[in-house]
Amino acid sequence: MVGGSLSAVAASAPATSAPEASSALQASAQASEFDRVFREFAGYVLRVLPRLGVAERDRDDVAQEVFLAVYRGLPTFEGRSTLKTWLYGICIRTCSNYRARAHRRHEELVAENAAATSAHTPGHALEQRRALAALDAALARLPEAQRVVFVLHEIEALSVGEIAEVFACSKFTIYARLYAARRSVQERMADYAQGEP
């Protein structure tokens, strides 16, 4: 499937009738398109999930869930939004479901990410990981909608218009969320810098 293996399987499957041949072709096309999406976005998905509140230990599981949703959704993707914003939407929904499940299980997601960054790491890398841990802690205290807007705008560099497209809501809403999130994160990073996490 990924990396062309499923494409090969689909192409080699014996087609005994016209409908089956058509189905095989469709499957092959779907696999090919999915390969392309995976190559282009796998690194991004793995990067963004922790910022959206996914614990390190669960990142691969959630990333797999995202790409399975992509695989299922690709045949019906109509191109009304860009592939990128569509994929962002899937990530957001998957993370929302994940966090809801974790909440029901009373799991603490942030503590683990923060602990993972406290391991002894030399120099600049340590500083970056500590900064990232502080950011994750600040993001964890935001309401989910604010958190997503902050991550998409400040880290993923999506414009307000693109984020409004992801959420299917007004730009005013996005600006309002960005305003609240930015101010909250600034305050918490200042607290953290002063030793008051």
Next chain:
Amino acid sequence: MTDQGSRLLKHALHAARDATGSAQDVERLRRRLDATLANGSAPAAASSVPQPAAAGLFSKTSLWIVGAAVGLGGSMFLLSQQPRAARSVVLPPAASAAQSVVVAEQPVPRALPVGRDPSASPESEPMPARGSQVQPSVDQQVRRPTRIAGKVAPPQRSTSSEVAVDPAAEVELITRAQALVRAQPAQALALLLEHERGFAHGILVQERETLRIDAERALGQNARAREHARAFIAAFPTSPQTPGLKQWLAAQQSAATHHNPTSAPVLTP
């Protein structure tokens, strides 16, 4: 936010943007997906795929929540959003009308205004925060420009400027400017100027400055737009908008060089 906090946030955002799944991580995910899909076990329920109806419901709910938070929950929101140093300001009842300096416990560094001399930027008369405990009369005494010997003294720059901010008003101005920036860039610029007066160091300064550049470009004021773009890049080097502005400046320089190869470059390196 303190300088330390600002630096920490810049570090964190830089690290977050640079972070990516390693080749090993991607390969591991690839193998997992291969195994899952080869077994034909891709779950059928596509709960993670955005559905238009669900998105619409989410949108309406979000609008209602944000509307309640920004509009109706004003007092609590405003108080909770004030910079810490600003919140701690206590104005003495006996403050002289001639003294227009607000003393904060510590300075509250703000994002730099771009392309303007901050000291020359007129301070607005901030609206009192709803629910604020500050006495209105004192509030006015310390913030309004004072008349000394028949002249209006220039508003002094407060170290805790914009103690009373109105998030909804700031958001509204930027949203309106954004809506007008392509079709009516002159009106958009007027709104951005209004924002600059009222929220010189607001939370949405970066958005204001990028909209200003867009409006100037739409008006064909490319020289001013370039000037503001350079100032933005200098003030916000880690902003997500900075790479795009750098690209635009480079394209402008390239076009200028192509148009007149013998002329000096438009942009300084």
